[in-house]
Amino acid sequence: MIVTTYWHVEQSEQSESAQAIAEAASLLRQGETVAFPTETVYGLGADATNTEAVLQIFAAKGRPSDNPLIVHIADTTQLSGLVQPDSITAHHQALMKAFWPGPLTIVLPVLAGSLSPFVTAGLQTVGIRIPDHPVALQLLREAGLPIAAPSANSSGRPSPTWASHVREDLDGQIGGIVDGGATGVGVESTVIQLVEGELYVLRPGGVTAEQLQGVLPEMRIHVAEPTEVAAADTPRAPGMKYTHYAPKGHMHIVQGDDYREVSAWIQRDIDAAKARGESTGILTFEERISGYRADLVVACGSLSQPETIARELYAALRTFDHKGISYIVAEGVSDAGIGSAIMNRLLKAAGHERIRL
Numbered sequence: 001m002i003v004t005t006y007w008h009v010e011q012s013e014q015s016e017s018a019q020a021i022a023e024a025a026s027l028l029r030q031g032e033t034v035a036f037p038t039e040t041v042y043g044l045g046a047d048a049t050n051t052e053a054v055l056q057i058f059a060a061k062g063r064p065s066d067n068p069l070i071v072h073i074a075d076t077t078q079l080s081g082l083v084q085p086d087s088i089t090a091h092h093q094a095l096m097k098a099f100w101p102g103p104l105t106i107v108l109p110v111l112a113g114s115l116s117p118f119v120t121a122g123l124q125t126v127g128i129r130i131p132d133h134p135v136a137l138q139l140l141r142e143a144g145l146p147i148a149a150p151s152a153n154s155s156g157r158p159s160p161t162w163a164s165h166v167r168e169d170l171d172g173q174i175g176g177i178v179d180g181g182a183t184g185v186g187v188e189s190t191v192i193q194l195v196e197g198e199l200y201v202l203r204p205g206g207v208t209a210e211q212l213q214g215v216l217p218e219m220r221i222h223v224a225e226p227t228e229v230a231a232a233d234t235p236r237a238p239g240m241k242y243t244h245y246a247p248k249g250h251m252h253i254v255q256g257d258d259y260r261e262v263s264a265w266i267q268r269d270i271d272a273a274k275a276r277g278e279s280t281g282i283l284t285f286e287e288r289i290s291g292y293r294a295d296l297v298v299a300c301g302s303l304s305q306p307e308t309i310a311r312e313l314y315a316a317l318r319t320f321d322h323k324g325i326s327y328i329v330a331e332g333v334s335d336a337g338i339g340s341a342i343m344n345r346l347l348k349a350a351g352h353e354r355i356r357l
């Protein structure tokens, strides 16, 4: 155990916040790990050029060493020190212009020797993004370093959208936590790679395939199904093969076009589980919460505003653990827009157990 320093910061420019961010940046420069808010989820940062620092990320999270880390920068001028010259095409530039700062991670050929080899997990490529969050940007500027930062959860648990989630998982194992309140998007960045003039979405996230297509109308865009990702030989994000985001209880998803059929099915399933002695939970949406009976019924955002579902998803998954729920049924959503990222995370949380009615 180490003592984890904790700072609360406001997003307005208060001097105490500036002081806290300066202290956190100084810890990063000394090779320590610091968790900080981004617009997607909290990240666990370390100096991406320092192997000892990077190894602390893997140790604290219990992360498999073959899963590479995303590198966070404050502005595009840092790119030339990290990726191969000439690897940035006009397509890359258009994406950066449209979505940075923002929830898009772009995988590019790494400049040999520029980063700890543990950041790239031995790959020839590196995933890079500029986060769209004032605290993250200020911290990156003051640290003056490329910062490797996976989500700041224990490996396998739901990603943290509040500093309290980071504390729950990593207190005593990391150098510090900068608490900037709730994150915004709620699911992680979209990870993409351009290969031979076509775009592969390696992980769906905060930027939707529809938005990418809007910026590159001629581009062929491939979005792998979560189940395909594990087997595909196309380029992929190594992290996608691991079980992730999972509550401790058993969870599966029920999906269908007829809401009455779905809700009747779920209620019968839950009642049967209750009769077997399970403590039961249902993950649903604001519009539908009154239709269900279980030990814990969680309304995760509103179907009429899918971005609220993304924002609340990970906190909702954690509440089942806080209440010791052993049997969870989740309603699925449509794959359109941000729904693609929501279903990707839900399916992983459910170990891909889905009943389609």
Ligand code: TXA
Pocket: 038, 040, 041, 042, 043, 044, 067, 068, 069, 070, 103, 105, 107, 120, 123, 125, 126, 127, 131, 149, 150, 151, 152, 187, 188, 189, 190, 191, 202, 203, 236, 237, 238, 239, 240
């Ligand atoms: O929104 C986010 O991206 C958050 C915040 C903190 O920025 N970070 C995050 O990092 O989600 P992490 O480590 O939990 O997820 C990184 C994902 C993994 O699926 C990993 O396999 C993939 O990005 N990835 C990283 N580098 C890659 C590379 N060179 N090629 C392919 N996939 C890569």
Ligand code: MG
Pocket: 150, 151, 159
């Ligand atoms: Mg993660």
